Amino acid sequence: xxxxxxxxxxxxxxxxxxxxxxxxxxxxxxxxxxxxxxxxxxxxxxxxxxxxxxxxxxxxxxxxxxxxxxxxxxxxxxxxxxxxxxxxxxxxxxxxxxxxxxxxxxxxxxxxxxxxxxxxxxxxxxxxxxxxxxxxxxxxxxxxxxxxxxxxxxxxxxxxxxxxxxxxxxxxxxxxxxxxxxxxxxxxxxxxxxxxxxxxxxxxxxxxxxxxxxxxxxxxxxxxxxxxxxxxxxxxxxxxxxxxxx
Amino acid sequence: xxxxxxxxxxxxxxxxxxxxxxxxxxxxxxxxxxxxxxxxxxxxxxxxxxxxxxxxxxxxxxxxxxxxxxxxxxxxxxxxxxxxxxxxxxxxxxxxxxxxxxxxxxxxxxxxxxxxxxxxxxxxxxxxxxxxxxxxxxxxxxxxxxxxxxxxxxxxxxxxxxxx
Numbered sequence: 001x002x003x004x005x006x007x008x009x010x011x012x013x014x015x016x017x018x019x020x021x022x023x024x025x026x027x028x029x030x031x032x033x034x035x036x037x038x039x040x041x042x043x044x045x046x047x048x049x050x051x052x053x054x055x056x057x058x059x060x061x062x063x064x065x066x067x068x069x070x071x072x073x074x075x076x077x078x079x080x081x082x083x084x085x086x087x088x089x090x091x092x093x094x095x096x097x098x099x100x101x102x103x104x105x106x107x108x109x110x111x112x113x114x115x116x117x118x119x120x121x122x123x124x125x126x127x128x129x130x131x132x133x134x135x136x137x138x139x140x141x142x143x144x145x146x147x148x149x150x151x152x153x154x155x156x157x158x159x160x161x162x163x164x165x166x167x168x169x170x171x172x173x174x175x176x177x178x179x180x181x182x183x184x185x186x187x188x189x190x191x192x193x194x195x196x197x198x199x200x201x202x203x204x205x206x207x208x209x210x211x212x213x214x215x216x217x218x219x220x221x222x223x224x225x226x227x228x229x230x231x232x233x234x235x236x237x238x239x240x241x242x243x244x245x246x
Numbered sequence: 247x248x249x250x251x252x253x254x255x256x257x258x259x260x261x262x263x264x265x266x267x268x269x270x271x272x273x274x275x276x277x278x279x280x281x282x283x284x285x286x287x288x289x290x291x292x293x294x295x296x297x298x299x300x301x302x303x304x305x306x307x308x309x310x311x312x313x314x315x316x317x318x319x320x321x322x323x324x325x326x327x328x329x330x331x332x333x334x335x336x337x338x339x340x341x342x343x344x345x346x347x348x349x350x351x352x353x354x355x356x357x358x359x360x361x362x363x364x365x366x367x368x369x370x371x372x373x374x375x376x377x378x379x380x381x382x383x384x385x386x387x388x389x390x391x392x393x394x395x396x397x398x399x400x401x402x403x404x405x406x407x408x409x410x
Contacts, residue, residue: 026284028408030347033289033331035362035403037353037388039396040299 142176144243148188151181155242156194283378285337287407293364293384296327300390307390313367313383323390331384335407339378345370347404348384357395363387364403372410 146152156174178192293311300307300323307323317325337343348364364386373380382405 026282028406029284029286030404030406031287031289031333032402032404033292034400035293035295035331035351035353036398036400037295037360038297038398039355039357039390039394040297 142192142194142243144184144190144192146184146188146190146245148184148186150188150245151183152190153244154178154182154192155244282341282409283336283338285335285341285343285407285409287333287335287382287405289331289333289405291329291332293331293386294327294329295362295388296325296329298388298390299324300394304392306392307394309388309390311385311388313385333382333384333405335373335375335380335382336378337375337407337409339375342372342374342410344372344408344410345382345406346408347406349403351401351403353388353399353401355395355399356397357399358391360391360394360399361389362401362403366405 144152154176156176158174174194176192176194178190182190182192184190295309295311298307298309302322305322309323309325309328310318311328311330312318313330315329317328335343335345345366345368348366348370350361350363352359353362364384367383367385368380384405
């Protein structure tokens, strides 16, 4: 019997693909450095270091030496140099109303007859109105001086009133425009404005009758002259504004 | 009687061309391999807290060292000569890796141990190399105890980088 020898080989070749990594040294790395510090002698051994005091040039609390003035090691006391409280705005409303009415009356009279005495009176009124405005200025200005760059406080008066003889005028609501933290300049100077509300408690009496149109008499326009002759506010009383270092 | 001998050969040990195509098969194949640059980390500038002088001996102090040689939050202490640590990580471009280690270590020396909590910029975690490198800065917070004894203190810490 013939025996067939057959050798069977099966072979497969696979595609081999792989990544070569040296797991022992290339996938991770570590360094172990050291960190040092030296604790100085002030850390518990020896005397505590002395921190030098901060020098100051301004007394921080009012009149420390009791001489009636707030002084500084540098020198100048803070002081109000100038103020013009004689004019406090706004003008009493009654005066404003009266002058407005009078101006209207004078204008009407002048329009009706430019050559009439009313026209001449109107011209005088206009001059008087400009003069009257001098009595009613804008906000009062205040100039102060003291230590350069020093901050200071402003204390304004409360409500006050005075009599003009014709009426009582209330003044209140004082306010300044120096901001929350006023500060003197590098030259040691500063300015700020003060304004207030003026309330006319009385009734302004208009002299003469209502004027207007043709036939007005000098007497009617003369009421304007009477207003100008008797201003509601000639001048306001002085008020106190206090400035102090803080 | 003749014996039939079968020769057993491991299948992967040899390749043999067979005249009868039905008993064997073969195909061309390709073997590929990619060699990746090993990752490494090197210290360029040592981390140092310099000289710390507590202002009030009986109080504790803390010193925060940022990533640019600056100290802050130095309550109750003056610090001179502090430097942030600088490291360079190198490896295969654009590869991502994990930065670990750091943490809190104890500085030991002439007195009581002082804890040092280390931080890094970028923060520890998964990062990526750019042009094959990445700079790492190390800072931290050192807590100095009350009545800390003067002298030198030191600690070791790890900075580990690992491809992921």
